Amino acid sequence: MxxxxxxxxxxxxxxxxxxxxxxxxxxxxxxxxxxxxxxxxxxxxxxxxxxxxxxxxxxxxxxxxxxxxxxxxxxxxxxxxxxxxxxxxxxxxxxxxxxxxxxxxxxxxxxxxxxxxxxxxxxxxxxxxxxxxxxxxxxxxxxxxxxxxxxxxxxxxxxSPDPIYVLDLEGKFIYANKATADLFALEPLEIIGKSTFDLGFPFASDFQHNLEKVIADQTTYRGKFVHTFSSGQGERFEYLLAPVLDEQQNIEATVCISRDITEQALAEEKIWHNAHHDLLTGLPNRRLFLDRLEQEVKHAKRSNIPLAVLFMDLDGFKEVNDTLGHEAGDRVLQLVSERLIKCVRDEDTVARLGGDEFTIILTGAQQQKDVELVAQSIIDAIAVPFHLVQMPVHISASIGISLFNNTTISSIAMLEAADHAMYKAKKSGSNHIHFHQAFDMQDKGSAS
Missing domain, CATH: 1.10.490 (Globin-like)
Structure with missing residues (x-):
């Protein structure tokens, strides 16, 4: 055949x-x-x-x-x-x-x-x-x-408008496209053979750590960093690291694709800020305040750390709106928020719940008198006249306070207790402070 x-x-x-x-x-x-x-x-x-x-x-x-x-x-x-x-x-x-x-x-x-x-x-x-x-x-x-x-x-x-570059196993650049050179404001030959450390980038340490993880695990990694390069481009960046494997499936290099997401990130932050802050004063709104209070109550339960909630209502504010108009009233609310911030620490939270109601979370005050001192400083600050164009404005404040203890059941209950205490303070007249007591809730219920 x-x-x-x-x-x-x-x-x-x-x-x-x-x-x-x-x-x-x-x-x-x-x-x-x-x-x-x-x-x-x-x-x-x-x-x-x-x-x-x-x-x-x-x-x-x-x-x-x-x-x-x-x-x-x-x-x-x-x-x-x-x-x-x-x-x-x-x-x-x-x-x-x-x-x-x-x-x-x-x-x-x-x-x-x-x-x-x-x-x-x-x-x-x-x-x-x-x-x-x-x-x-x-x-x-x-x-x-x-x-x-x-x-x-x-x-x-x-x-490609996106910076794309290849790094060897030591993290040194072995390839950089034109977008990378433009972003770094360097010639390609000034980049090749250098690492992010050599180029003086502040994110180099985190970047190198993630690069080593990609090499060790042969997996991709998505990360972000904040930096403005010499070219003046960008501020927020996201990047993808991916392993390059040879024919025996051994890693021989890593490719990185980065992207400028500054506009997107700032837009998202603005949307989040507007959803969680009062547009007039810039303070946290009710949503953000309740979220922070929830976290602080959980932390207090775990660590037995002192916690206080102040609920403040302005006395005489309605008359400002009625006599001087809402623009003057809005300006007073803005000035009130500025004074409140100066009365507390950076780690405390000042929020506007709406209208002329403000709330404050105080953390770490060891004794009741410490909380009372902060509340009194707020009373004194609000009592100082507000100098508007039309005329000086005099208002005052009533403050109710609830303290975290082993009977506190929730953040909402703690806020409601401070609200009822503020009602007691208001009944006592202007410039008063009242601490919540167990019987206050019953008194409020009978009054209504």
Missing amino acids: RLADFIRAQIELILQDWEAFAKTLLSGKHMSKSGLRDHARDMLLAIADDLDTPQSETEQVAKSKGHEPADDNESWAEVHGGARHISGFSVMETVSEFRALRASVVSQWTKAYKTNQNHDLEDLTRFHEAIDQAVAESLEQYATAKEMETRLFGAILLA
Whole structure:
């Protein structure tokens, strides 16, 4: 039997041997049977047809030297080379497939026919030449696809508005695109070989820590940093670190893509601020105040840390609105908030619940008299006239206070207790302070 006929008759057995080898290749481990065999059957049949084609001595010499007649049609070997590049096969893996195909055919052929007839040797010679030709065509197509990919990738990197750079395993730059150079206000040669530490970036320590984690775990990482570069660009940035793996799945570098998110971040912060702060005074609103109070109550329960809530209502404020107008009233509220902030520490919270009602969270006051001193300083500060354009304005304040203790059940209960205590203070006249007592709630209920 001629080799061409043998290939056609035993093609399934040949492909089974070849498929078993292809499965051992890293890029082929997770491919389906059809994906592994894709063009192998067609290549074998094309080789068989070539073996059946008469060949002159001149053609044989030319072919043995790799001078195959030019053909405008794409061969199955070329198709295979392009497909393997797309599938992520390396050059060596692609060549190995052809070696395995050659070995499978020769092995099966020699097992079936142990004779050394002249036509056997001629067929084998032509078969080896055909395989060599297929390897050359496949690699040429593979190289063409690789070169195009490299050009396209280079064009994408050049045109990208986002800084993209590659770092070696020590965190030194080995590639930086134009956007990176523009952002850093440096020439590419001034960047290559340097680390973020070398370039003096304040976020270098955190960045290097995250880089080392990506290298150790071979996972991606998303992070953020705040910095304005020498170019004057940006303030808030997010970045993605991703490992670059070689053919043995060992990490050989890390690619970083960063993006300026300053406008987005500031817009989000503005939205959050407006949703959680009083637009007139800039103080935390009811929502933010209740959230902070909830956290402080939980902290007090865990750590037994003193906590007090002050509920303040302005006396005589309605008359300001009625006589001087709402613009004057709004200005008084703004000045009141400024005075309240000066009466407490930075770690305390001053909030406006609405209208002329203000609340304060005091943390860490060890004794009741300490809280009373703060409340009295507020009373005194509010009593000082407010100098508006029209005339000096005199108002006063009533303050109710609730203290955290082992009977406190919730932040809402603590706020309500301070509210009821403020009601008691208001009934006593202007400039009064009242601490919540257990019976106050019953008195309020009977009064209403």
